[in-house]
Amino acid sequence: MTQLFIFNEISRAAIYGIGTYIQQLISCLDDEFQINIVNYYSDKPEFTIIENDNVRELYIPRNQLKYTEGKCDETYFINSVYLLSDFIEPEKKIIFHFNHFRYEKIFTLLREYWPTCKIILGIHYFNWCFPLNGNTGYFREIIQKSPDDLTETLEKDTQNAYKQDFAFLQNTDQIICLAQYAKALLCSDYQIPENKISLIRNGLKDEAIFLTSEEKKAIKEKLHINPNEKIILFVGRLDKIKGVDHLIRAFKKLLQERKDCRLIIIGDGEYSKCLQECKDDWGKILFTGKLSKEEVYQFYRLADIGVMLSKHEQCSFVAIEMMMHGIPIIASNSTGLDEMVIDGVNGYKIKTIENKDEVSFDTDECCRLLSLALNNNKEEELKNKCRRQYETHYSLACMKEKMQTLYKLI
Template sequence: MRHIYLINSDSRAAQYGIGTYIIQVINCLSSIDSLRLTVVSMNSEDGILTEKKDNNVRYLTFPKVYDWRSEKEIQRYYRSVAFLLALYVDSSEDNVFHFNYLHHEPLVDLLKKIYPTSQFVLTLHYLNWCFTLKGNIKRLQTVLDKAENDRTEEEKYIYDEYKQEVSFYRKVDRIICLAQYTKMLLNEFYGIEECKLTLIYNGLIDQAIFLGEVERMQRKRHLFFGEGEKLILFVGRLDDIKGIDYLIEAFAKVIKKSSNTRLLIVGDGNYSRYLQMSADIWSRITFIGKISKQKLYEFYQIADVGVMPSFHEQCSYVAIEMMMHGLPLIITNTTGLSEMIHHQNVECRLILKEDQNELRLSVEELSKCLLKIVTDDCWAREVGKLNRCRYKDAFSLEKMRMAFESFYS
């Protein structure tokens, strides 16, 4: 029987997209009778190694090590994990080790030595250079083309990260890409054979609850929003790469023409920077912070439009949640985000201007798109319906489960 070892790590990323992904993969794989599943979690706050079973899924939890000051200590931790894991791995099974983090490459090296006939899979959730360069592929090409002595310190760091990623990609047997864009990038910019690459979009179980207009107004009153207020919703980390500075600037233009509009910002991060940017329009922006999934879904039920002015995304769970709830969604054409919304919603896809130095988003275009949605209810409803259809066609949990069943068959 094929036995999947799903490798996870307690980290900030595990609290966001990767953590959601792990949960959905567990839902998918645990429902496939021909597979066994063990979830391996590292860096746990638990002080000891633990083993438990829940609904035919085995969970192995390895405690956190607090001394990460040197490469030597990191290697020692991964060696400990590899050899302790051997106590729980039946080498007679058809074992597959499924990784999700690029910094786990040392563990791949160790496990490949212990289990040379096993398969190694990586789901690629992020590309490190995208965070530094905001997904600017032209800038990456410029860095790669430069002679070593001509690179700045930042460019040397980017180049080293790129080479490290190439090394990891070549060590694994198969790579799951979350976007067609990423699959193209790995093939053309990293030289990874197309036969190693498989596209599997993220999926979510449908938990959307659609409120009638009366109930929706009651929910808005309960949360102390005005019944007539148009609510623009942003969900995500308060990081530069999410484009929040452009959003705040665009929103300032929107309220000059549609004063009964409010921007809701859900997520944690650098509050002080964005509060300072919002100084002249504080009364129209609500910083909600990080909230539970249940509470977040309440905001999806009352929002009029979702917005993601990001510079880098793969297959965003926030975008999937918004489409699942039938929200109109404004996005950029960055990396994997561009291919997510319905092809007919082209007006909601903003073009990032790209040159060799930076990517830029037009504040004017973003404000126009926001204004059109909050002032044209009929068009907004049609956009939302198309997004709901797109969710069901491409991003449901059943679609994801079928893709994984085919992948691991």
């Protein structure tokens, strides 16, 4: 039996992405694996163990120590190894699967205690993507500069973070990329050998339910939505990196062309700026806040178009959910999202405009693509192609086969 330790953090990232990834990952594994989920930054008052079937969850309370020269987290993670040691059987195969760019200080300790262990890192994001809004060109410009040529704090911080991540990646046994974009970046900019990288895209269990026209009308009426309205759907955090402001501006332009549409925005975050963007068209734009999975899936069943103007993504679960429900996607061609949407197959792509100070999108072009998708006279064919993209590349079965192969061969 293989002892697998999957590392998680109780945070917004866990709620919106990595948490979903871990749920799907567990579904990929059989009885040959003893699964342990290590939850850092737990709100539980003490170290807690919860066992359910073949999954054991270990909750490590949030750090109570005060920061001293940035060493607080380092001490917290090192101490966690001592907690974990009581649950590790050294005679078995041991795999540590990390999902964040941290913990480098405990790698040495793990290898010292369990010399035959294997350390895997899943790349769900790159730290530099957040301050640079996913601007890959600017990132490459920064890391190629000599330290003396770095004039801005942003550039200095980015180069320092790159050097730390570079060293961190070298200390792993295997790296899981969710997108070809990330794999290419690791090979070219982080000098990781290709045989150390596994491309395993996110997968989701198929839970799509398809409604008849009459069933859709009934649900719309229940929600006080005009049954004849076309629904344009956004799902995600209301953050700058998601491009919601550009979407709202494009939708307002679309309303000048046709009135039979409604924009529904699902998610929490920065409402104030979004509401300001909606001025004069509030009646056509619905904010639901954060919803349960069941509620979100109800809107997927009603949606005609999904929109993702993200400035950076690796392998979006929202995009997969939309494909699973047969929803054509208007998406940016940024980072990993570029390879998830194929023009005319499962949606349409808009060019990401990358400048040093800003990453943006052409609102007129976005409006044009929305109109193109709404006026498509082969609507059912496009929806069927969306489903095929999901079934071929992003189903749980695809992910399961590759994950089991990796874990067994490493």
